[in-house]
Amino acid sequence: MKVAVVGAGAIGAYVGAALTRAGADVHLIARGPHLAAMKQHGVRVLSPRGDHTARVHATDRPADIGPVDHVFLGLKANSYAACGPLIEPLLKDGTTIVAAQNGIPWWYFHRHGGPYDGQRIESVDPGGTVSAVLAPERAVGCVVYAATELAGPGVVRHLEGTRFSVGEPDRSLSGRCREFSEAMRAGGLKCPVEPDLRNDIWIKLLGNISFNPISALTRATMREMCRHRTTREVIEQMMTETLQVAAALGCRPAISVERRLAGAERVGDHRTSTLQDLEKGKPLELDVLLAAVVELAGITAVPVPTLRTVAAISDLLATRSAA
Incomplete structure (x- = not known):
């Protein structure tokens, strides 16, 4: 399983380190001193559950990675509309975008059913600019219950929680959700597939x-x-x-x-x-x-x-x- 983490900050790098421990082919996309430190030393995780270092490929050039099975999106939601250049080189038919987003996601009414099915929420998808970059049919929701922070470049301090709940917009228990969940759990995290995220x-x-x-x-x-x-x-x-x-x-x-x-x-x-x-x-x-x-x-x-x-x-x- 090949995974790219776009926005490998505190949460993204923590997830990337866990997936690496599970044996996934992981690539972290970051920038600045944090990127330089991860290139040289890997991701150092400091945690009450035990400290460890994950040696993982890190870059600021998504084209060097190529298409992946899953994109884990660690960016803030207000960066989504402009993230096309980071996302496009990573996509192929069937690539999943697992968006670790707080708040109401851009895909909320995608396959929702009922009178609001397919309705766009202007506050989170102004003019459809986010959906144009992150196609809703690729989206798997992710609610993060873990708390992390960057203790320094390349160093993630895990404070509490290991749960990353995932789920499909249409409420199905899909194969792509199960695949990602199994890899996360193999890396030591909790990742239930929720029937209604x-x-x-x-x-x-x-x-x-x-x-x-x-x-x-x-x-x-x-x-x-x-x-x-x-x-x-x-x-x-x-x-x-x-x-x-x-x-x-x-x-x-x-x-x-x-x-x-x-x-x-x-x-x-x-x-x-x-x-x-x-x-x-x-x-x-x-x-x-x-x-x-x-x-x-x-x-x-x-x-x-x-x-x-x-x-x-x-x-x-x-x-x-x-x-």
């Missing part, structure tokens, strides 16, 4: 849609947001409205607002990825987390006043940070 998407989104923008607006950690009474009330309302939108689309994630908040508080003084991006001057990945759900609320006629307010303020923050 959309439920996992909403479970993960329940935290991202609330904590990520609020943390960027307040500069607060997870613990601080959970323990500040009025901020916690805003987050509770955002989560409640999100579950109402999910229900209108036929999804009922098996988690309560109370349980999600309790889990977030246990994380402690962690700064969300959105806050870290803000502090580093990087673009904020809020369209797929927040604007998309507001758009879905409009489609399904679900009132979401708190989400709309936070989205409006967050949009100004994202606009100013990008200036």
Whole structure:
């Protein structure tokens, strides 16, 4: 099995190292000092489960890799529309794109069934620019429950979690999903094939849609947001409205607002990825987390006043940070 990891940052390099341990033919696409370090030393993984080094091919030239069986997409969603030059040399008939994306994916309504089947979500696929690069029929969804960070060039620190849930847009238990899942599990990760990954998407989104923008607006950690009474009330309302939108689309994630908040508080003084991006001057990945759900609320006629307010303020923050 030949796999290319496009965007081999903390998560991508971690997955690439695991697949290499499983015996897959893995190629990492990265840039800068991180690429140089991986070329020279491989990927060094520091983990409570045991440290190890994976010797793996790394490059910034996808044409040197050629067509692969699976592309694991580790880029932020706001980079998808421009990633064509990275993706095109890797494709052949049947190449799967496994997108490890937070938030609502561009393929959400692909083979969804029902009245919204095939509908495009403008917030995540503006003008069809993402679908033009990442054909929905190639997509396999992936919800990441692992936390990693780059401790330095070529060095991934695994913090917690090893689960990467995957699933088909049409809810089938396909051969391509099973093949990728088996390789991930052989590399030491959890990778269940979910019959309806959309439920996992909403479970993960329940935290991202609330904590990520609020943390960027307040500069607060997870613990601080959970323990500040009025901020916690805003987050509770955002989560409640999100579950109402999910229900209108036929999804009922098996988690309560109370349980999600309790889990977030246990994380402690962690700064969300959105806050870290803000502090580093990087673009904020809020369209797929927040604007998309507001758009879905409009489609399904679900009132979401708190989400709309936070989205409006967050949009100004994202606009100013990008200036």
